[in-house]
Amino acid sequence: xxxxxxxxxxxxxxxxxxxxxxxxxxxxxxxxxxxxxxxxxxxxxxxxxxxxxxxxxxxxxxxxxxxxxxxxxxxxxxxxxxxxxxxxxxxxxxxxxxxxxxxxxxxxxxxxxxxxxxxxxxxxxxxxxxxxxxxxxxxxxxxxxxxxxxxxxxxxxxxxxxxxxxxxxxxxxxxxxxxxxxxxxxxxxxxxxxxxxxxxxxxxxxxxxxxxxxxxxxxxxxxxxxxxxxxxxxxxxxxxxxxxxxxxxxxxxxxxxxxxxxxxxxxxxxxxxxxxxxxxxxxxxxxxxxxxxxxxxxxxxxxxxxxxxxxxxxxxxxxxxxxxxxxxxxxxxxxxxxxxxxxxxxxxxxxxxxxxxxxxxxxxxxxxxxxxxxxxxxxxxxxxxxxxxxxxxxxxxxxxxxxxxxxxxxxxxxxxxxxxxxxxxxxxxxxxxxxxxxxxxxxxxxxxxxxxxxxxxxxxxxxxxxxxxxxxxxxxxxxxxxxxxxxxxxxxxxx
Numbered sequence: 001x002x003x004x005x006x007x008x009x010x011x012x013x014x015x016x017x018x019x020x021x022x023x024x025x026x027x028x029x030x031x032x033x034x035x036x037x038x039x040x041x042x043x044x045x046x047x048x049x050x051x052x053x054x055x056x057x058x059x060x061x062x063x064x065x066x067x068x069x070x071x072x073x074x075x076x077x078x079x080x081x082x083x084x085x086x087x088x089x090x091x092x093x094x095x096x097x098x099x100x101x102x103x104x105x106x107x108x109x110x111x112x113x114x115x116x117x118x119x120x121x122x123x124x125x126x127x128x129x130x131x132x133x134x135x136x137x138x139x140x141x142x143x144x145x146x147x148x149x150x151x152x153x154x155x156x157x158x159x160x161x162x163x164x165x166x167x168x169x170x171x172x173x174x175x176x177x178x179x180x181x182x183x184x185x186x187x188x189x190x191x192x193x194x195x196x197x198x199x200x201x202x203x204x205x206x207x208x209x210x211x212x213x214x215x216x217x218x219x220x221x222x223x224x225x226x227x228x229x230x231x232x233x234x235x236x237x238x239x240x241x242x243x244x245x246x247x248x249x250x251x252x253x254x255x256x257x258x259x260x261x262x263x264x265x266x267x268x269x270x271x272x273x274x275x276x277x278x279x280x281x282x283x284x285x286x287x288x289x290x291x292x293x294x295x296x297x298x299x300x301x302x303x304x305x306x307x308x309x310x311x312x313x314x315x316x317x318x319x320x321x322x323x324x325x326x327x328x329x330x331x332x333x334x335x336x337x338x339x340x341x342x343x344x345x346x347x348x349x350x351x352x353x354x355x356x357x358x359x360x361x362x363x364x365x366x367x368x369x370x371x372x373x374x375x376x377x378x379x380x381x382x383x384x385x386x387x388x389x390x391x392x393x394x395x396x397x398x399x400x401x402x403x404x405x406x407x408x409x410x411x412x413x414x415x416x417x418x419x420x421x422x423x424x425x426x427x428x429x430x431x432x433x434x435x436x437x438x439x440x441x442x443x444x445x446x447x448x449x450x451x452x453x454x455x456x457x458x459x460x461x462x463x464x465x466x467x468x469x470x471x472x473x474x475x476x477x478x479x480x481x482x483x484x485x486x487x488x489x490x491x492x493x494x495x
Contacts, residue, residue: 002029004067005193006051006082006162011061013046020046021217023061028162033184033194035204035225038214039237039486041451044197047214048164051195052084053077083155087167087288089147093140098122100139101154125153128190129183145176152183155192163187164195167288169203181207199286201230201490213237238453238482246433246458250477253279253461257414257445258298259310266293266302268469275414280436280446282460284453284485290469291449292334295416298447299331300324311414322357330354330407334418334449336396340403343392347384348373350391350402355410376405380435397428404435415439418449433459453482465489 006028013021021043028034038044049055050063053072062069065080072080091100098118107114122135131149133142139150148168155163165184169177184207188194198204204211208225213236220236228236254277263271268290275281283291296302298309300318309316311327318324321331333339341350348369373387380401384394391402400420407415417436421429436446436459450456456463463475465488473488 002031004028005030005065007064008047008051009062009064011047011050011063012058013043013050013055014058019217021050021057024214024219026212026219026222028193028195029209030161030193031188031191032209033188033196033207035196035198035208035211036214037197037199037201037204037211037233037237039451039453041216042214042237043217044214045166046217048084048166048195048197051077052082052164054084081159081161082164083158083160083162084164085148085151085155085166085168089144089151091139091147091150094138096136096138097126097133097150097153098135100150101125101157105158121157122153125156128156129153129186131183143173143176145172145180148172148176148180149183152187156187160192162193162195164197166197167199168196169198169200177203199490201233204233205230215239234483234486238486246430246454248433248437248459250461251278251440253277254443256310256312258312258447260298261308261310263294263297263304263307263309265305265307266297268294268297268466271307271471273464273471273474275445275447277413277443277445278440279461280440280448280459282456282463282480283447283449283466284451284456284463285466285472285489287451289466289489291466292418293469294466295331295418295447295449298324299329299416301331325354325357325410325412328411328413330410330412330415332400332403332407332415332417332420334422336399336403337392340406341391341399343390345391346373346388347377347382347391347394347402347405348387351376351387351405351409354406358410372409373405376401376408379408380405381431395428397431400428400432401435404432412444414445414447416447416449419451420448421450421452421455453485456480456485457482467491 004027008024008026011021011024024047036044036047046055050057053074053076063072092103101122102118107118119135126133126135129149129152133146139147169180172180181203184194184196196207205225210222211225211228212222213220215237257275257277259274261272271294285291297304300321300323316327337343351373352369370387377384377387382398382401384398391399421432439446448459457480460480461477463480463485464471465473465485467489475484
């Protein structure tokens with residue numbers, strides 16, 4: 001029986017207002033590939049950041065490395081031979097493969113860098129994983145798959161015992177994915193322990209020795225991969241109590257509000273869909289599937305390379321967001337603090353800013369802005385003394401209401417909500433949902449991007465599922481379920 005290399009005992013992690021992990025127990029055996037599965041927001045990334053020392057767990061739990069209790073930070077994790085390879089490439093594009101592997105850890109003798117020895121060690125690691133890249137190649141010239149192999153080669157050069165791979169195939173071609181999976185199996189057979197996170201379940205079943213499923217920050221189970229099939233894994237990832245869902249009122253959809261025909265650009269391809277007044281069209285898919293990129297394209301924040309966009313019956317071509325605003329488009333962006341608000345400015349100024357493109361007056365007066373802002377404080381129940389309060393001092397839910405007030409002030413007709421309730425508490429969520437229902441009653445149209453599966457299932461009239469920058473499926477109201485959404489997200493079909 002393989003020995004336990006790394007162990008997590010009763011690990012929890014709390015962020016302000018959010019319990020990201022709750023009493024997680026996890027163990028990693030020598031020479032195994034242990035896959036962690038779960039939906040967006042299940043806690044996967046938080047867990048591996050604790051394993052890599054990037055996050056510290058809450059008090060009460062403990063970590064064990066080779067049977068000894070330990071605490072970790074990123075440097076100590078590296079010293080203990082744990083290496084994490086994240087989805088985004090962590091490389092220096094202007095440096096060579098050798099320089100990327102040894103940066104900050106160069107081999108020297110009496111102050112002289114031993115490049116010949118470093119090159120030999122790099123070549124041996126590349127040969128082991130059958131990578132034909134030259135040690136002298138500039139990393140910026142390599143493909144995504146080759147860059148990922150360079151990061152793995154670094155772990156081999158420094159003889160890491162544990163390699164954590166977070167969505168390693170997200171930006172790879174099919175041939176690169178197959179090659180990488182072969183490399184993972186080979187290095188595990190050599191005795192290294194692999195933690196592998198992926199939402200591609202076909203990859204999981206190809207390489208996993210064991211699978212751990214997380215859901216809503218809790219561990220569902222750990223099982224041997226040969227003890228579970230695809231459908232059982234999907235059900236374990238999405239099973240949820242009915243109390244997690246929101247009950248809404250439905251309306252008869254009205255006239256066509258917006259239609260995209262074969263829209264391409266900004267990393268998305270050949271997208272066709274429409275949304276009518278009085279309905280919510282939800283966009284689901286894994287992180288990186290292209291949902292936010294599509295919304296930027298629709299809003300004129302990114303360049304269109306093909307296809308058409310229609311507002312009602314009129315063909316439009318938005319070159320900048322202000323064009324879209326003039327046509328009644330509103331974009332509640334994913335990151336309210338960086339792209340939704342001016343945190344250092346007042347509620348009044350934030351409320352007025354988007355409507356400047358519609359205002360024939362070049363300037364709006366502070367007095368007028370204060371009046372408008374105070375009106376939305378009352379209308380949206382924003383918890384602030386008055387509209388002179390600085391937006392950055394508000395809670396997350398109240399900040400989101402200020403973002404909404406900014407767009408309501410434009411009197412728009414089509415609302416794009418990108419992760420509308422991310423990072424806000426349950427009570428604020430209910431208030432945001434009520435506001436969305438009020439918009440539908442006013443005959444507005446809503447496009448909603450969300451990684452919160454109960455939110456998508458509960459609120460959507462129809463759901464468009466994206467994968468790798470394209471639409472992988474469309475679900476009518478009676479077909480909407482977590483299982484169907486997840487299956488389309490990972491390349492399958494509806495049940």
